[in-house]
Amino acid sequence: MSEIALLYNNLAIGGALFALGLIGFLVRRNMIVMFLSAEMMLQGISINLIGWGRYHGSSGLPGAWGGQMLVIFIITIAACEAGIAMVLVLMLARKSGKLDSAAWQDLREEGVPAFVDHQVPEERTEDHVWPHLTPAGIEPPRDPETVIHRPRV
């Protein structure tokens, strides 16, 4: 197998993944999806680093493990970031009631005009789709009188 070709492939795929994450971060407004996109950018970088590590290992250069070490630290930082981000998102969502990052545009610079939604698209019933999960195990018999009423979730 051609190692240089593998390195090129890794770099190209990692770059494309980074670019997709960049688009997601800039375009989406849901805070969860924004953070998912940020994590996706980190994944692109990780693929690049692992590719370089493989290439250095194949040519017998020292530092073949450097790429993998850096990726270990990337995963560590990503875990820290996800923990903090989740708490922040949860607190912000509890205050504003939604996951929309535009709800926090009061934090903008003075003199910058506010972003106003024009023509919010109406929600159609066919948009209300949830993932179909395959049932696991047998459903226990249920007493209809003891079913807890849950209006949300």
Added chain:
Amino acid sequence: MNGLAKLYSDLPEPLRKALVCPTFWALMAGAIGLWLLLPARHRFGKRFGGVLVALAGALFAYDLPLLGNWLDQSVYWILALITLGAAVATISSQSPVYSAIWFATSLLGTAGLFFYNGAQFLGVATIVVYAGAIVVTFLFVIMLAQPEGHSPYDRLTWGGLPKILAIVTAGMFVGIFIHLLEPLKHQTAVPLAPEAIAQAHNNLTADGGVLNQKHMATLGRHLWSEHLVSIELAGTLLLVALVGAVAMASFGRPRLGDRIEEALR
């Protein structure tokens, strides 16, 4: 036809090179396809966008150098397809729940690429840490904060122009990146001697190599010798983040002891 040929020869050199480059057209098709696929106010053109993105992926793969062995090649392409296809689905699905699930799929592809490149530990760690912990936490927060599941405001994004600008920025990034890799591509055009391939394989599987059977032992030795201070710092950082997260989550609420006293009074 002659006029077109003359127009083509009149173009400056870099532009002429770009016009015959499959990656250039892949980026063009990918940009238009993504623009159609991303959540928008109207719902037209989703299928056409998907076709354009698939075409872009095919052109992009066509321009990548071959790995030299059809089995390696097909495995690599399948993994890359899972990674990038699921990434496109992540940023283009309207419901954040679907986004998170597609992101987990993309992570499986990434973990496969890690395995492919001889990073067994990191492949498993990616699945366990990301798909197992982070994505589940994301889903948990979605369920807590947005029980209705979908986000109509995402279809507006930040307006029409910022969306186009974001896609153009990302496309330019990939274009410049691929352009910078051109010298590397020239090297791949030269067919490799069997001795060179055998030498590379020997280097990889030798003691201390990435593909050696003592992968984990070597990784641990590097981690706990060269990077000892860094790993301690990383552990401390995790602890600080944990404490910070708990402190932020319970900020502004009465402490447990006060609440118990309040209840007893």
